[in-house]
Every structure is written in C-alpha cells, then in structure tokens.
Amino acid sequence: MVRCQVVLLLLLSPILAFAQQNLFNIPSGDITPKSKVFYQHQINLYTSRFESKGHFVYGLGNGWDAGVNVVGKGVYFRPNWQLMHNDQRAQGPLYPVVMGTLQKQLVLGEKVNLNLGTQVGTNFSSVAERRTVHQFTYGLLGYTLKPGKRLLAGTYVTNSAYVGPGNNLGLLLGYEWKLNDRWYLMGDWVSGRHDQAAGVAGVMYWPAKRVQFCGGLLLANPNVPKPNGIVLEINILGWNAGH
Template sequence: MTYLIRFIFLVLFFNSFSNLSAQQNLFNIPSGDITPEKKFFYQHQLNFYDGKFESKSHIVYGLGKGWDIGFNLINSAFAMKKGHWFEFQQQPITETPLQPVALFTAQKSFKVADKFQLNVGTQLGSNINRYADNLRFAHYTYSVGLLEVFNHWKLTFGGYYSNDILKGRGNDAGILLGYEIPIVPHKFYLMGDFISGNNSQGVSVIGLMVPASKKVQFCLGAIVPNINNKQGNYGIVFELNLLGWNYW
C-alpha cells in the first residue's frame, strides 16, 4: 500500500467517527451557540504545523430546552514522514496532551437577557490506546457567556478547568475569550479566540469565516502560542462547519 493510499484510508477512517463526533466551537473554544432541537451540527478542523497536522472532529445533536449533546475525536495527529503517518502516544506521558482522545459532551444554555446567554458544558472521555493500562480519564469543564453587541457582533468570554490528558502540563484552569464580527453580513466574518495558560492549549487563533451557504461555513486562521506556552507551535487552522446534512 502506498503512503498516499494509507493516508487517504486513515483520513476516511477517522472521519467515519465524525458521524458519531461535540461542542460547537469558534476555533478552539466553545462558541456559546446551542444546536437547535432535533438538528445536527458537524465541525471538522485541521491544524497544520511544521512536519505534521492534527485532526479534530465534532458532532452535536440538539435536544431542545437549551440542551445539546455530542461526541468529539480530537488530537488525531498525522506525522508527515515515512512510515509514521498516524501517531498513537502509547505511554501516558502528560508533558503534552495524549492522542487521540475521544470525548462525550453535554452543554446547557441559560438565557439571561435578550442578547446575553450563559452556557455551562462538560466533555468527558479517554485517550485511545492499544494498551488498557495506558488509558487515562480526560475531562474539560467550562462556562462561557455569549453577548451580542452593536450590529450582530458576538463576544464570548468565560473560563475552563481541565486535566493534563487534554492540555498537557501547566495550569489546570484559565480564561476563554472569543469573537465573531460580521464585516460583510452573511458573506465575510472576522473570527478568533484565546485560551490563557502555559499549557499546550494556551494559544490564540486569529482568522476569518466565509459562509458558502446557509448551512456550510469555511474558516481559516493563524495559530499563535501564548508567550508563556513553551510547548505550543505556530500553525494554520482550517475549519469546516456543517449546520445540517444538506448544502442548502
């Protein structure tokens, strides 16, 4: 089997998990949006770094009454070198996050005011490993507020608490900030987010979002690690959002 065929097979294989895969994000933080009742939201993200890229898959189902649930498959790393396409971290080393990680998610939204809502969510799961002794419990809990100001500007702010399995060594809690600003309504948006901390997840993403239709969005951004994040890398992120299963 050629390396190209192997690569395509792996991408399709892990994309199949996506039909079971969470939480709606900007780039790296929860957006504060809730998936409507009996509707699906799917997001696929590719982070490109020097010599490798990572895949993140999210799928969410709206339960109604401000609830949605879902599944995440994150930290799926592909190394661009001979004989080493897909990376499983076999030992429970927590200097950097374990990979890949599967998480079940749940989120609840509370409407506080006409243009402000508060969301509380959690993501619970484990790393994927061929050895049971190397499996570790992973968790990520957060609360974010979503505020709409001016002409449909969306500002997200809150905090998180997690463990080393998802974030690597460093602080366990931090601040979440994000924004979505329409430049040309329904056609072009500025979008970005920030995670505080000296762990490997402490980064900012500065980017844009372009809707291809009412149900398809393309996002592109630059990954910039925090100054005190010694584990982070600069990179490029590409994101696809599907607000339902049909294009229109």
C-alpha cells in the first residue's frame, strides 16, 4: 500500500506542475500575483539516489499566497533500486510528505520586504501511528540593492519529523544577482546539523517569459547526514514576468 501511495505521488507531480517560490532550499521572498499560479519542480541528484520536490502556489492577493508542497519523493539506485520511503522516526526524517503552505508579504520600504510563512502537513504511511505532523515556519527579510540584485536573511523553526535529528531553529540566507536579461547567479544556505542543512550555489536562466531553469552545486553542512549533490529546477509561471 505504501509503495502504491509513493508511485501515485511520483505520477501526480507532473500533473500538479503549474517569481520563484524557493531559491533552491529556502523561500525566495516572492509572492505569486493574485489569481495567478506558479509551479516549481526540483530534483536533487546524489551518488546513490535522487529526490524530487514539487511546489504549487496560488496568489490570493493583498500580499498572500497559498499552495501545496510534495517533498521527499525519490528513488534509491544503489545498492538496489527502490522507492524512497521512511516512516520510522529512529531512521531520520519521515517522507514522502505533503504540506499545505501559506505566506504573507509585508512591504517595509521601497527596497525592503518581510515574508512570513509556514508549511504544515504529514508524511505518508500505511500505519496511522507513524503519520505525524511536519512543519517549517519562517520569517525572511529581503533587501533589493537594485533591480535583479537582492539579498535575503531570516530564521526558521521546524521539527524533527521534517528535518530529522538536530537543531529545530536556525538561519536562512540567500541571494539573487542579475548578470543580464537571461542569466542570474543564485544561492542559499540553511544553517544547522540536520538533514536539510546545506548550501547551494548556482545559476538561473530565463529561456522564455514564463519559464526559468536553475542548477547548482549542493554542499551539505559539516557533520550532517545529507551528502553533497547537484540541484536541478524548473519554474513555470502563470503570467508573463519578463526578464
């Protein structure tokens, strides 16, 4: 039954797929415009597995957006091929997970905004007692140096069901740096000593007004279980954002 649920999630991800909700691993500080949709799909490649994450967002207006995240899908291909699944707390974070999202942006000045958001959901398991609440809540301050050049800094609080053993409170840092109309430098960092604690440095490319391609090198924080890897993303916007 569990395998059927995971396969269903893998099949549904492209179907759900419809401004940048995340940089790589932290929120981007953007808000989806009212009545518009945004979809981001991310693949993390490691030496023994790949992970798949999908983020669907709908703009509510007045600085609000809401959505659904499906994270922790994937496949191990070493030593044997098998779908990723964990519902045992002793073995680290529980996955795959479906989470509802809600975010509010406060404009504090011409160059400064504050985003407050939360993601809350549960993992998939055929055993009811092994399903538990996951949450990731954050505050993120964005400062625009000039159009296309922005710095982000904030804090988060989460729980061990989502990130595994380690700290549940930490820092978020990120940047976007426009090189020209189509290319940006982009990176972020999640502090801590848990499964999600890592930094990513990479680039973003605009092939069209509604599509962004992103790629980067993922470097895990010291003394955490996550290995180093490569991150690939596609973002699909429901409006013409331009370059």
